[in-house]
Amino acid sequence: MSASTPQSDRPARPADRRVSARIGAIAESATLAVDARAKALKSAGRPVIGFGAGEPDFPTPDYIVEAAVEACRDPRNHRYTPAGGLPELRGAIAAKTLRDSGYRVDASQVLVTNGGKQAIYEAFAAILDPGDEVVVPAPYWTTYPESIRLAGGVPVEVVADETTGYKVSVEQLEAARTENTKVLLFVSPSNPTGAVYTRDEVEAVGRWALEHGLWVLTDEIYEHLVYGDAEFVSLPALLPELADRTIVVNGVAKTYAMTGWRVGWVIGPEDVVKAATNLQSHATSNVSNVAQRAALAAVSGDLSAVHEMRTAFDRRRQAVVRMLNEIDGVLCPEPEGAFYVYPSVKGLLGKEIRGRRPATSAELAGLILDEAEVAVVPGEAFGTPGYLRLSYALGDADLAEGVGRIQKLLAEARD
Structure with a gap:
């Protein structure tokens, strides 16, 4: 009698899945x-x-397009370049960050990514271990919780509504904190609500994170799109003592009407950026050199x-x-x-x-x-x-x- 179990009686094995459980859940x-x-x-x-x-709905500004055209003609851009980004672009992003938000960083703290989504995923992947919790204010952009789950983390939603201008309070954040909480996701201005936290609100949130030894991932992609009396405030610039546990993600997509060019970046402590760069070196290598040259023209130019x-x-x-x-x-x-x-x-x-x-x-x-x-x-x-x-x-x-x-x-x- 055969020792093997007939296939018809055998329970389904993970190997029988056509799509992995991890990716199938996205x-x-x-x-x-x-x-x-x-x-x-x-x-x-x-x-x-x-x-x-x-x-x-605006086209990418002409001077940025022309920089890309010239880049296409330069054989240097026909080859691999460093996975972390062109050195001159990383330096320009550091300079732009100081200019626009008052946050001083070194080029070694910058990783150039294939758009903001890759920046978000790689940042979470670099700091999360399985079971680590990330406090996610809701309404949230649809990609955030999926990136957290892909990185092995657990999103913990904190819901705000129109009665508070879609902004969460420190009291709500504290109620959501557990012994497994590792990261706070902070986004201002917000997608999908357009909410903008005041300087005092940003400071209160930052000091709460600092008090409890949390990391903060802050998405600054809409930094230049504020209206009326609203003010964009960069959390690590406001609270330098939190900078060593803060990761900033940003990109050229919204500011320069460059959604299709796919250039974003991560700014953070050097060890975290190095880890995220190692991940990118195996996942995608360098961002398109032509797009990087266009981004260099964008962040080096004025904001007209x-x-x-x-x-x-x-x-x-x-x-x-x-x-x-x-x-x-x-x-x-x-x-x-x-x-x-x-x-x-x-x-x-x-x-x-x-x-x-x-x-x-x-x-x-x-x-x-x-x-x-x-x-x-x-x-x-x-x-x-x-x-x-x-x-x-x-x-x-x-x-x-x-x-x-x-x-x-x-x-x-x-x-």
Whole structure:
């Protein structure tokens, strides 16, 4: 009699999985999924207006494009370069960081990455061990918790809503802290809400992290997009004593309308940056040299381009807030940064709209796409159901038309 067990009686083994449990658990990027669906519908001839992707509608400034053209002609850029980034770009990023946020770092503390997403993942991977907890204020950008899980960490959500301007308090953070807490994720200005913490609030959060010996990962990608009296404050510049346990992630995507160029960076203590660089050396090697040369031109130049974009975004911000607040059942706080609004639509859930009664913001977003041909991202993607995120980084005419369609559709809501 054979000692082997018949295959039909054998329990499923991990080796029988076609996709690993770790990767199979990753959720698709909701923002990119909404953007892809909107673009597919437009390609099919439907007049869809997309508020899904966080992407400036402006072209990359000409001087940056020209730097890339010249880089293509230079044979030096046809070869491998250091995995951590071109030395001149790392130095320029250090100089730009001092110029823009008052935070003094050395080029050795900079790692150039393939966009902000790689920067976020590699930063978490460099400091997290299995089971380490990361406090994540919600609403959060959809990529943060997935990056934490991929790195072996555990995201612990702390939820804020419109009553506090979508900002969490130190008391909330302390209530979420456990003996396994290792990192605080801190983002200001925020995606998806546009919330901006004041200088006093930033200091209070930083001192709490310092008191408890926590790491802080702070995403500064929207540093130049603040409006009115709001002020961007860099946490390690404000509290230098926290710098040795702070990692900053940033990039050229939002400031210079360079989302497709894929250049971001990590700034942190040298040992952490070295560890993240080692990871990148095996994962992707160097970032495209042409894109790095373009980024060098961007961060070495002045900020006139972003000033023009910010003026347009500010105008659109005020328009979209006004139009959304005209809809019964919608409450839209005015964001102070980034280029998103995050209105509550709880007052519309369960109401009848064209024969349907959306019970969730995800169902409402689907209804808006089907009936108004406008793409928005539901709050479920950001950890807080009952909301929608709209990016106002699109042309004024499209913005007015798109929100106008939403107004017309939701005006039909009935009990």
